[in-house]
Amino acid sequence: MIWLDFERPIVELREKLESLRLTASEGGNVKEDIKKLEDEINTSSQKIYSNLTSWQRVQLARHPNRPYTSDYIKLMFSEFFELHGDGCFRDDPAIIAGMGKIDNKPVVLIGHEKGRSTKERMYRNFGMANPEGYRKAMRVMKLGEKFKRPVISLIDTAGAYPGIGAEERGQAQAIAYNLREMSALKVPIIAIVTGEGGSGGALGIAVADVVLMQEYAFYSVISPEGCASILWRDANKSAEAAKALRITAKDLLELGVIDEIVPEPTGGAHCNPEETAKTLKRTILEKLEPLLSTPPEILVKNRVKKFKAMGIYAHSKV
Amino acid sequence: MISDTMWFKKEKGIEVTTIKREVPNGLWVKCEECGEILYKKELAKNLWICEFCNYHFKISARKYIEILTDEFKELDIDIQTANPLQFEGYLDKIKTASEKTGQKEAILIGEGKIGDYKIALGVMDFRFVGGSMGSVVGELVTKAIEFALSNKIPLIIINASGGARMQEGILSLMQMAKTSAALSELADAHIPYISILTNPTTAGVMASYASLGDVVIAEPKALLGFAGPRVIQQTIKQELPEGFQKAEFCLEHGLIDAVVSRDKLKKTLIGIFDFFGVGKEEIKQEINN
Numbered sequence: 001m002i003w004l005d006f007e008r009p010i011v012e013l014r015e016k017l018e019s020l021r022l023t024a025s026e027g028g029n030v031k032e033d034i035k036k037l038e039d040e041i042n043t044s045s046q047k048i049y050s051n052l053t054s055w056q057r058v059q060l061a062r063h064p065n066r067p068y069t070s071d072y073i074k075l076m077f078s079e080f081f082e083l084h085g086d087g088c089f090r091d092d093p094a095i096i097a098g099m100g101k102i103d104n105k106p107v108v109l110i111g112h113e114k115g116r117s118t119k120e121r122m123y124r125n126f127g128m129a130n131p132e133g134y135r136k137a138m139r140v141m142k143l144g145e146k147f148k149r150p151v152i153s154l155i156d157t158a159g160a161y162p163g164i165g166a167e168e169r170g171q172a173q174a175i176a177y178n179l180r181e182m183s184a185l186k187v188p189i190i191a192i193v194t195g196e197g198g199s200g201g202a203l204g205i206a207v208a209d210v211v212l213m214q215e216y217a218f219y220s221v222i223s224p225e226g227c228a229s230i231l232w233r234d235a236n237k238s239a240e241a242a243k244a245l246r247i248t249a250k251d252l253l254e255l256g257v258i259d260e261i262v263p264e265p266t267g268g269a270h271c272n273p274e275e276t277a278k279t280l281k282r283t284i285l286e287k288l289e290p291l292l293s294t295p296p297e298i299l300v301k302n303r304v305k306k307f308k309a310m311g312i313y314a315h316s317k318v
Numbered sequence: 319m320i321s322d323t324m325w326f327k328k329e330k331g332i333e334v335t336t337i338k339r340e341v342p343n344g345l346w347v348k349c350e351e352c353g354e355i356l357y358k359k360e361l362a363k364n365l366w367i368c369e370f371c372n373y374h375f376k377i378s379a380r381k382y383i384e385i386l387t388d389e390f391k392e393l394d395i396d397i398q399t400a401n402p403l404q405f406e407g408y409l410d411k412i413k414t415a416s417e418k419t420g421q422k423e424a425i426l427i428g429e430g431k432i433g434d435y436k437i438a439l440g441v442m443d444f445r446f447v448g449g450s451m452g453s454v455v456g457e458l459v460t461k462a463i464e465f466a467l468s469n470k471i472p473l474i475i476i477n478a479s480g481g482a483r484m485q486e487g488i489l490s491l492m493q494m495a496k497t498s499a500a501l502s503e504l505a506d507a508h509i510p511y512i513s514i515l516t517n518p519t520t521a522g523v524m525a526s527y528a529s530l531g532d533v534v535i536a537e538p539k540a541l542l543g544f545a546g547p548r549v550i551q552q553t554i555k556q557e558l559p560e561g562f563q564k565a566e567f568c569l570e571h572g573l574i575d576a577v578v579s580r581d582k583l584k585k586t587l588i589g590i591f592d593f594f595g596v597g598k599e600e601i602k603q604e605i606n607n
């Protein structure tokens with residue numbers, strides 16, 4: 001288990017609990033002490049996780065043990081067949097795309113994949129997609145449209161990859177194309193930010209009828225580090241930047257950008273991936289139902305209307 | 319979706335010219351690209367194109383409108399920039415930019431005429447907070463798209479932007495989706511949209527409406543791309559190739575349709591409109607007869 005700095009108090013209590021349990025196993029009478037400590041751990045956890053700062057949430061969203069798309073496929077899908085082709089340049093392992101069944105319903109799934117081991121993270125480019133990733137995603141979405149299958153999109157990326165090849169092959173063009181085509185896709189789309197919602201690289205697969213965020217996920221136009229280095233020329237002020245940018249699920253709900261927050265277990269998704277996936281699956285199915293019975297033209301009309309309404313400005317005349 | 323182009327001044331080492339020349343007074347200006355000293359009056363007559371190296375100087379939105387259109391009437395949309403995130407110093411920044419440019423925001427939109435064609439036009443201004451896109455820019459772009467749609471006339475957007483506006487956070491990012499969604503309606507109605515990319519057009523604007531033209535034309539040497547050069551350099555830790563992300567580079571890689579000089583743009587556009595056949599008053603009358 002990897003613990004974050006702000007989780008220190010819980011770790012210390014847990015260590016105490018371990019040694020008490022050891023005492024108990026050796027015949028010591030510490031039953032009451034254990035009970036007391038367990039309560040204390042619960043209280044402390046509740047207190048810490050319900051008062052997280054924006055920056056602490058960023059750390060949880062980036063937690064190396066956080067469930068990724070491949071985990072959710074295993075935990076939520078009864079069948080899955082991956083489709084690797086962008087039909088153009090190469091398979092981009094930073095995005096997984098394919099068809100599968102969730103609760104016996106055929107759907108198309110696309111999602112960022114960061115990879116778990118160091119080797120796999122390199123292979124997946126840490127979940128930072130190149131243009132071919134966005135093109136593969138769109139190709140599979142169009143497949144969903146052709147055969148009337150809804151699209152589920154899981155978003156978890158630091159951003160689209162900024163590299164020479166990415167520019168040469170049209171990173172901006174690939175994302176722009178996805179934004180327009182997703183707006184007009186004639187099947188339901190549900191997008192869930194499951195970890196990092198890193199700017200255009202996230203949005204490139206996140207135009208949807210229903211946009212959800214997991215409790216500790218964040219979604220931002222720029223990374224807190226990037227913002228801090230622009231504003232204060234100091235990447236160490238990321239915590240302040242995270243707060244100023246208003247990037248938490250609650251912030252986005254208030255700003256009218258997302259529709260709902262999907263709860264996570266105390267401590268974050270990685271503490272209990274099974275429970276997290278169960279909640280997510282239930283939410284997806286619940287959101288999918290009314291969309292599946294909506295005529296495609298109405299679906300598209302509402303989606304376009306939803307995104308066209310985004311933004312906050314003032315009026316000068318009353 | 320924010321590129322570094324609008325935030326950082328050129329580093330000394332990247333400066334193209336090292337020749338120090340005195341610029342005597344307000345009558346002369348030094349070319350940012352080749353370093354030649356140019357007579358301001360001549361430069362203006364030449365549409366702010368350097369006669370020595372064909373560098374296209376950044377010009378204001380109003381100047382661009384003057385160069386390109388035969389008639390123009392600004393659409394008066396009653397919106398102004400708010401501070402939705404309560405971002406420190408944001409409204410002061412907007413106020414300063416307004417005073418400097420005489421504009422309310424980083425884009426002007428309106429209806430205009432080019433040759434015989436009625437058009438909906440949006441022109442961005444890089445001087446206004448780096449042409450960055452917040453809620454107002456997104457809404458004005460959307461209004462220009464809707465104007466083209468309801469009047470069935472071609473849409474032209476002249477782009478100049480460092481990307482999404484950081485001070486409006488996620489709402490700025492959503493303007494990419496908003497404008498692209500509006501463009502899907504325009505595409506559905508078969509109304510032509512020509513996107514003109516000027517120096518620089520990057521990040522959130524490039525990764526949304528600027529790239530979605532039926533025809534995409536760039537000015538010579540304009541910097542165009544998704545990520546800013548500095549970010550790429552920091553990521554890959556190697557030198558960027560010569561001419562990387564310049565209009566000519568993008569043309570070579572098939573990312574844009576043409577590179578056209580400012581002085582030839584109007585003629586080019588009329589040619590494209592003739593091909594599409596949308597927006598010409600005479601044509602409509604012929605059909606009615």
Ligand SMILES: [Zn+2]
Nearest residue numbers: 349352368371
């Ligand atoms: Zn020059």
